[in-house]
Amino acid sequence: MTVLRSTIDTNSDDYASLRAAMLDKIAEIDAEHAKTIDGGGPSYVKRHRDRGKLLPRERIQLLLDPDTPFLELSPLAAWGTQFHVGASMVTGIGIVEGVECAIMSHEPSIKGGTQNPYTLKKGLRLQQIAAENGLPTINLVESGGADLPTQADIFTPAGATFRNMTRASAAHRPVISLVFGNATAGGAYVPGMSDYVVMVKERAKVFLAGPPLVKMATGEESDDETLGGAEMHARYSGLADYLANDEIDAIRRGRQIIANLNWRKAGPGPSRPAEEPLHDPEELLGLIPTDLKRPFDPKDVIARIVDGSRFDEFKPLYGSSLVTGWASVHGYPIGILANARGILFSQEAHKGSQFIQLCNQTDTPLLFLQNTTGFMVGAEYERDGIIKHGAMMINAVSNSRVPHITINMGSSYGAGTYGMCGRSYDPRFLFNWPNSKSAVMGGEQLAGVLSIVARQAAAAKGLEFDEAADAAMRKNIEEQIERESLAPFLSARLFDDGIIDPRDTRTVLGLCLSVAHNAPVAGVKDGFGVFRM
Known part of the structure; x- marks a missing residue:
């Protein structure tokens, strides 16, 4: 093959200017990424830690093989909306016991890990990636279920989550759930439809309805542990396959489950020399x-x-x-x-x-x-x-x-x-x-099209064209299209897998x-x- 030569003068003023501009864009994106790591903020993170619990990225880090990468997906989901950047969930692909796995972890420091419409989209996208690429899935579960004020946008499409889990199992792509805390209402079906379930003793709570709702529906008095505790599910319901002593033990058991899968890739391995590029x-x-x-x-x-x-x-x-x-x-x-x-x-x-x-x-x-x-x-x-x-x-x-x-x-x-x-x-x-844009067309072109149409409509009706209103319209449209074509706007809506x-x-x-x-x-x-x- 031909070895490509570089046409770039890295000593030119133009190169330096473009480099500086790109670094500024990267810094802007990095600042938004940092917000996803902050979870629900210092006070909620502290409360979570005071309970002796790990944060989602800490759980993922312990799950992965040492010194292996984690390809985080959709980290800017929900950016610019009423919801937290990251959509209260961490998703990505990492290597566990030498196996590439799709990994999902709820963010319990944000509204108890409840799911909003962007959380749902993010989870469904991970399931699609797992299906297309033939990956096992590991769910790190701690969620209060749906964010009820947004249930109208969640309830109907959320059923696809459970459908996809059953299809994954049927396709011999195992789904493993490690339950660290609450898995309530619809969230209870995540472990319920998994191939393997690990629950943390005295921490995991899995039930379709918590004690208050059970009392309202049936009059029965109960407590969390009796109704849906890890030990109950391990001893009586059979929902828990493994009872872990703590979070570290649950992660250890999850790694062992992957190790026992006898996983083999169905596609060919690398077949060419994996040499670094000659150009930096x-x-x-x-x-x-x-x-x-x-x-x-x-x-x-x-x-x-x-x-x-x-x-x-x-x-x-x-x-x-x-x-x-x-x-x-x-x-x-x-x-x-x-x-x-x-x-x-x-x-x-x-x-x-x-x-x-x-x-x-x-x-x-x-x-x-x-x-x-x-x-x-x-x-x-x-x-x-x-x-x-x-x-x-x-x-x-x-x-x-x-x-x-x-x-x-x-x-x-x-x-x-x-x-x-x-x-x-x-x-x-x-x-x-970070510099990329996507839209039906550029803002200037789109505004110009609308202006031409408006002029033709006015002329057809014999009306005088309002130039001032047209100028204002063009300015507003150009600003709107510019805003909606930017990479963070697209990433927020999961039109990409990340910037x-x-x-x-x-x-x-x-x-x-x-x-x-x-x-x-x-x-x-x-x-x-x-x-x-």
């Missing part, structure tokens, strides 16, 4: 323009994330606004599609579609490096068939069966988001860089590829849909 990933900070309309060469990004900076480019002279080719990351072969100048023309659509088909023939996972403003518009391009050509690429993405991973490096606008495997096209993982530091891209990709290979890796075997050529 630190230099990614100075690659991306602050003005996303300004193009940059994605091969400079590829050179800093793939093994040995090796890249075998496919069709380099055709459809040059889309770079395609083969490489490997941490030894795993991948096919890469990367936007070079933002706009996708017909040639790019043809090239991308063919490349996706080729990667499916060879069972090669795909990496989409997004920086697109969408498919080209205009009378000439409509006559040339941009709709059917764009549809062809979207068809290829939709029906491809190899694992997809998407990184938004800059902009992700319009139908280009679809052609480059945006969230609605179910990539196994999707991450944003990552560009320097961590290679590591994150390596983890994701390793996770994806827990399941069989196979491309389309029975053909795609109809391509409108």
Whole structure:
């Protein structure tokens, strides 16, 4: 393969300026991430600790194999809403007894670990990742169930949580629950539908209704321990498979359960030399323009994330606004599609579609490096068939069966988001860089469209156009679209799996590829849909 050369002058003023701007963006995201670690705040964290309990990330750290990474997912869920940043839950993927596991931990220092609508979305996303990648799941349980004031947005969709657990078990993807405290009401079905359950003595309380509700419903007097204590479930109901003496013991037993699974990955292991890139990933900070309309060469990004900076480019002279080719990351072969100048023309659509088909023939996972403003518009391009050509690429993405991973490096606008495997096209993982944006179009363009429509409507009615009102409308729309296109806004709504530091891209990709290979890796075997050529 060709070893990529760098086109970046790291001594230039432009590079220094871009690096400083990216570091500022990273600092902003880091400040928001810190809020997720704070839990419910100092007083609630202290109260939790005073009860002799560990915090969720401490539980996870003890669960994981020493010196192994934890890929936290959706840490900014619920950002900018009435709910705590992080949505009262920690989710991610970590290694336990050598096995990559999907891990969920409630945050009991926030409203007792109750679940709001964003908590539900976050949990469902983790279950989807576990299902697609064939992972066991470990639930670290301490939750009061649904946040009742938001029950209207939780109750109906929450049933999918339990449905997914039963399907996981049927697919031989074990679900393990370690219960550290309350598991109340609907939350009781989490251990109830798990393959393995560990409960902490004198701490775990699992019941469909607590003592007050039981008294109101039946008149029966009871206490927590008699009604749903760990020892009762271990001795009488049989819900607890293991009775742990304390939290450390529960985590030890959870690790032993994983060790006994005799787990084997269904996909192939790394097959290429996992050499570090020849170009320093630190230099990614100075690659991306602050003005996303300004193009940059994605091969400079590829050179800093793939093994040995090796890249075998496919069709380099055709459809040059889309770079395609083969490489490997941490030894795993991948096919890469990367936007070079933002706009996708017909040639790019043809090239991308063919490349996706080729990667499916060879069972090669795909990496989409997004920086697109969408498919080209205009009378000439409509006559040339941009709709059917764009549809062809979207068809290829939709029906491809190899694992997809998407990184938004800059902009992700319009139908280009679809052609480059945006969230609605179910990539196994999707991450944003801190500078990235995504929307139907840019704020200036959208406001301009609305202004043109309003002018035409006024002219059709013979009315004088209100220029002052139009200017105010444009300003408001531009500000709204700018706000709603930013990475934290998208991450808050789980339109990505997290915002990552560009320097961590290679590591994150390596983890994701390793996770994806827990399941069989196979491309389309029975053909795609109809391509409108």
